Amino acid sequence: MNKRQRQVMCSLLSSALLLGTPLATPAEEAADQHEYALDEYVVTANRIPVKQTEIAANVTVITREEIEKGGYSSVPDVLRKSSITLEKNSGATIPLLNGDERVLVLIDGRRMNWSHLVASGSNSGAILDLLAVENIERIEIVRGPSSSLYGSEAAGGVINIITRKAGETRTSVASEFGSWGFKRYNLTSQGKSSDISYLLTAEKKQQDSFEYKDFRTGKIRTHNDSQLDREFLTLRLDKELKGGRSLSLQFEHTEDESGFAGYIHPDGRSEYPGGYRTSLDNNVALTYQWGKDTGANNLLRVYRNHYEATYYNSLFAIDELEATGLDWQQSWKLGEKHTLVGGGEWRQETINDNSSIDESVTTGAVFAENRWSLPSNWTLSAGARYDHHSVVGGHFTSRLTANREINSTTNLYASWGQYVKNPTIAQMYSNTIYWKGNPDLDPEKGQTITLGLNTELGHGTKLQTSVYRSQIDNALDWAWRDWDNNGIEYTKYINVNKQKRQGFDLTLSRQLSPQWNIAAGYTYVKIQNQSSTETAYSNDPRTSQPNGYRLNVEYDQDKLNTGLTLRSVTGRDTSVFSGKSYLTLDMTVNYKCNSDTRIYFKGYNLTNKAYESAASYWSDSFGQRHPGQFPMPSRSFYFGLEHKI
Numbered sequence: 001m002n003k004r005q006r007q008v009m010c011s012l013l014s015s016a017l018l019l020g021t022p023l024a025t026p027a028e029e030a031a032d033q034h035e036y037a038l039d040e041y042v043v044t045a046n047r048i049p050v051k052q053t054e055i056a057a058n059v060t061v062i063t064r065e066e067i068e069k070g071g072y073s074s075v076p077d078v079l080r081k082s083s084i085t086l087e088k089n090s091g092a093t094i095p096l097l098n099g100d101e102r103v104l105v106l107i108d109g110r111r112m113n114w115s116h117l118v119a120s121g122s123n124s125g126a127i128l129d130l131l132a133v134e135n136i137e138r139i140e141i142v143r144g145p146s147s148s149l150y151g152s153e154a155a156g157g158v159i160n161i162i163t164r165k166a167g168e169t170r171t172s173v174a175s176e177f178g179s180w181g182f183k184r185y186n187l188t189s190q191g192k193s194s195d196i197s198y199l200l201t202a203e204k205k206q207q208d209s210f211e212y213k214d215f216r217t218g219k220i221r222t223h224n225d226s227q228l229d230r231e232f233l234t235l236r237l238d239k240e241l242k243g244g245r246s247l248s249l250q251f252e253h254t255e256d257e258s259g260f261a262g263y264i265h266p267d268g269r270s271e272y273p274g275g276y277r278t279s280l281d282n283n284v285a286l287t288y289q290w291g292k293d294t295g296a297n298n299l300l301r302v303y304r305n306h307y308e309a310t311y312y313n314s315l316f317a318i319d320e321l322e323a324t325g326l327d328w329q330q331s332w333k334l335g336e337k338h339t340l341v342g343g344g345e346w347r348q349e350t351i352n353d354n355s356s357i358d359e360s361v362t363t364g365a366v367f368a369e370n371r372w373s374l375p376s377n378w379t380l381s382a383g384a385r386y387d388h389h390s391v392v393g394g395h396f397t398s399r400l401t402a403n404r405e406i407n408s409t410t411n412l413y414a415s416w417g418q419y420v421k422n423p424t425i426a427q428m429y430s431n432t433i434y435w436k437g438n439p440d441l442d443p444e445k446g447q448t449i450t451l452g453l454n455t456e457l458g459h460g461t462k463l464q465t466s467v468y469r470s471q472i473d474n475a476l477d478w479a480w481r482d483w484d485n486n487g488i489e490y491t492k493y494i495n496v497n498k499q500k501r502q503g504f505d506l507t508l509s510r511q512l513s514p515q516w517n518i519a520a521g522y523t524y525v526k527i528q529n530q531s532s533t534e535t536a537y538s539n540d541p542r543t544s545q546p547n548g549y550r551l552n553v554e555y556d557q558d559k560l561n562t563g564l565t566l567r568s569v570t571g572r573d574t575s576v577f578s579g580k581s582y583l584t585l586d587m588t589v590n591y592k593c594n595s596d597t598r599i600y601f602k603g604y605n606l607t608n609k610a611y612e613s614a615a616s617y618w619s620d621s622f623g624q625r626h627p628g629q630f631p632m633p634s635r636s637f638y639f640g641l642e643h644k645i
Contacts (some may be wrong), residue, residue: 071600134174140159145399252281382401391428564587595644
């Protein structure tokens, strides 16, 4: 770090520590409210509530109303509503933002990523399906690097799952049935008395192994060992204190005994016949907030996440992961048009897989971001963060954004941000006969430039678009084959020289009439790699969605809501995918019988297309990868009922 960087960082931290004036609301008209109108504000992009037209980032918000209308049964199902790319392999669903799997997953701002491979083939270390959808108030998706605010893993963006807080006293039950013996039962109870509220959810869902369409033969086959058996129990307790303060206790418990769903051989055999895993998640967090009556998001949080899994008839054995963390965040108003958000984080993570790894890492961080409101509705923000990792050392990341709010429905923005991704504990210390750790790995580092526009074109037509370009150094990748001193073959992770990403995202929506709404989207992603032995960049064949298209048509009239969603992908590399393109069609029908009861019907992959969302990455003994290793389910249907008691 040079002298100038030290001066900037010291200035930011000194401001955060010495200035204690409470932050007034970014929108003065909301100063006397305890809660922001969340349909107008987003918390994740800047760590404080900010109007959507003042955010210098590509942001998608999925509301509670949209979740209910879609009849979704899992968090991945909810995310598929947006243009976000989801790759599914070996029983895991991996989110991609800006074509990047290095995505930070949060629950109410609490980090849920692990420094370990919790699912085969995933470097993100995040489990998406930790909550019943009845717990979710909204999901905020922020594309682009956010390392200056959130640290490692936030290279492609951030997904923040915001949970519901009880607003009334009621109990509801839900049940759902569908293809391949799918069953889901849910009980949600919430209550509020004076300044104390609670929300309790219990859910169980099961499904037999799903079927898929073989792209080689066109026949329907069963994906053996893909069965699902999962239980959720969650509790949220809230206590409102005087002076805009509150205390919140959250607990999430998940038990899972599901098939490992390993990759499929060309002849239909599973790589790990009879493979399944049992896992247990217990997460608890206690959060104290203050300044809520002024629109601030000040908090002090202590949390503990614990995950353990046992694998049977598979490559893995036993995993036990534990994380203890402390988060602090505070906002200050430094002037009429100047605010500062600062804070610190501490986290200790321990990994024990009872076979090759028994390690722990500790990370500590401080961050600060200044935000200025300038003439002509310009907003400028500049932030920096220092992270220290007990193994790989310390590093700075910075971000600079500019936003112009042209009117109440239009804003134009530009941003530049640095990001970092630390190697996982498994990547550094794994020691199996198949996979050797590499303790000499360096963090991935890079920067992204983004330009974007959000506007309303008139007659109910809205446009959201952004273009980005990234440059990554020391990008981590899997070295498919190496040999030890005894001539035994193994794999390991290495730092390749460089990686470039560029892309484009566009969404158009229009309210055709009070009943009809239509939305269309297009995404473009290009990823190129350059290893230390190459002089030129080459296209990454594993890009799962080079060109993505989405069309959604919705009809909403009185008690009936229906929707059709068409998705298509083109331009894929057939060396690792079963085809260059695919097209699927999904359908939802939601009918509200009365104020207490609703029924819904869903159909997925109505075109019965043979496709996969993740590239094939396992090789045979000849070093050849066969496409279609992770097939997606064939046509399926589901029927559900929800009733408030």
